[in-house]
Amino acid sequence: MKRMKFPLIKPYLVRKDIQEVTKVLDSGWLTQGKFVEKVEKSLKKDNRVKFAFLLNSATSGLIAGIKALGLERKDEIIIPSFTFPATANSVILGGAKPVFCDIDLETFNLSPEKITALITPQTKAIMPVHEFGLSADMGKIMKIARQHDLFVIEDAACSLGAGYKGKRTGILGDLGVFSFHPRKIVTSGEGGCLITNSSEIAKKIGCLRNHGEYNRKFITYGYNFRMSDIQAAVLYPQLMRINIIVKKRISLALNYNKFLKPLEDKSILKTPVCPQGYKHVYQSYVILLSEKIDRDKLKKFLRAKGVETQFGTHCVPLTDFYKKYFDIPKNSYKNSRYAYEHTLALPLYHTLKMKEQEIIVRELEKSIKKCAR
Ligand SMILES: Cc1ncc(COP(=O)(O)O)c(C=O)c1O
Structure with missing residues (x-):
């Protein structure tokens, strides 16, 4: 691989x-x-x-x-x-x-x-x-x-x-x-x-x-x-060293929030929220893309540029087993389905540098232009 x-x-x-x-x-x-x-x-x-x-x-x-x-x-x-x-x-x-x-x-x-x-x-x-x-x-x-x-x-x-x-x-x-x-x-x-x-x-x-x-x-x-x-x-x-690990993840997430702000202002994506009184540890940094972006195409473009991304997680009732054996009402789990189709996790690890995050966001910005539906 x-x-x-x-x-x-x-x-x-x-x-x-x-x-x-x-x-x-x-x-x-x-x-x-x-x-x-x-x-x-x-x-x-x-x-x-x-x-x-x-x-x-x-x-x-x-x-x-x-x-x-x-x-x-x-x-x-x-x-x-x-x-x-x-x-x-x-x-x-x-x-x-x-x-x-x-x-x-x-x-x-x-x-x-x-x-x-x-x-x-x-x-x-x-x-x-x-x-x-x-x-x-x-x-x-x-x-x-x-x-x-x-x-x-x-x-x-x-x-x-x-x-x-x-x-x-x-x-x-x-x-x-x-x-x-x-x-x-x-x-x-x-x-x-x-x-x-x-x-x-x-x-x-x-x-x-x-x-x-x-x-x-x-x-x-x-x-x-x-x-x-x-x-x-x-x-x-x-x-x-868990406190150091968590602190670093939070600071990397805040960097992404800042670098992605121009795209967020244009309603192209949403950065993760952290409501008042909560402490988010960003096990994954997951953005929600606008419907106008083809997320899977974007993933491929980014991969070609050396940036690995992943969809957020699954809409479990729509996976093969649960769909087959459970009575899943039609058109249900609207938000989960939407999140499954439009979320994107960006690289996040302790040794990631701010400069590298800037490069990742720049590649994301360039690729997004090619992935509009
Ligand atoms: C929300 C959630 N629950 C449970 C698990 C299962 O964890 P494990 O792989 O340690 O069994 C995962 C793993 O990714 C998860 O994301």
Whole structure:
């Protein structure tokens, strides 16, 4: 595959990080061990939460979370229709049924106004996604959940370090799950973490992660959802510099906002919003293009210039599986469909320079002229 001059992502790993991995390899203890414990301790402290469980992926975390809440086949979980399919898949794998809810086009997050109409006697939970690193409107979502006695599971896969009104995402509901896939804020290659303040949920997650074991007894059946110490060693030094990583992402996003302003003023695109009281960590920097631009053609033009871009994320009810097996009303999920067709993620990684961002925006500007419909 051709290496792009400006790839979409580049994990921020330095030479010193490799020494941490070497320590694990030298120790002979490769599976869940001291490094997993160290990373969990740091995640608990950073997020001011009682329990943190490192896992082999965020998908495993969401599945375990749903199982720990005791949801069953007919139980419904309301999720956004604009997200990565893992959100919906984990609901099915966790034993419940996903119910899609459209998003707000300004924030790309679950539209709280559309949730209530979807609540039925079978609804047991709401699972907001903090898309691209911006918190969903958790104040409104929690209010609806309380009114209808629903659990809230935060799919915080993209939002490690993000904030909502002075609190971190992931601890606003009953439980939250982060991802450490390479496109996320920090990475262990693959990996995830579930956080919660509930000791009841924590006990169940501990069992589900490790074959049903609790206090050295197999009290139930469970999975192997463990993260290895090799992966945790990759993660640990990144978490030690998480504030620097997040600060840099925010400053890069603000540069893009500034450079893209002339195009925004001409209504050619919209830059991402960050409402008052929110802290956006820009896991992805995603713009919304005008209908007049052929987004896929634009992607190709940019690729030819060495700039890798990607569509925002999926309109999951319109993917092959969900379209086939779920009763998807015609012309529904208007905003999710629009976002799927018109969003574009630009390169964003720690070592990206402001001058390079200027070049990327210049190439974008030139290519846009050739991609008008
Ligand atoms: C919103 C969302 N949820 C869940 C996941 C699944 O994360 P993982 O790959 O760690 O299982 C992703 C991954 O991209 C995601 O974007």
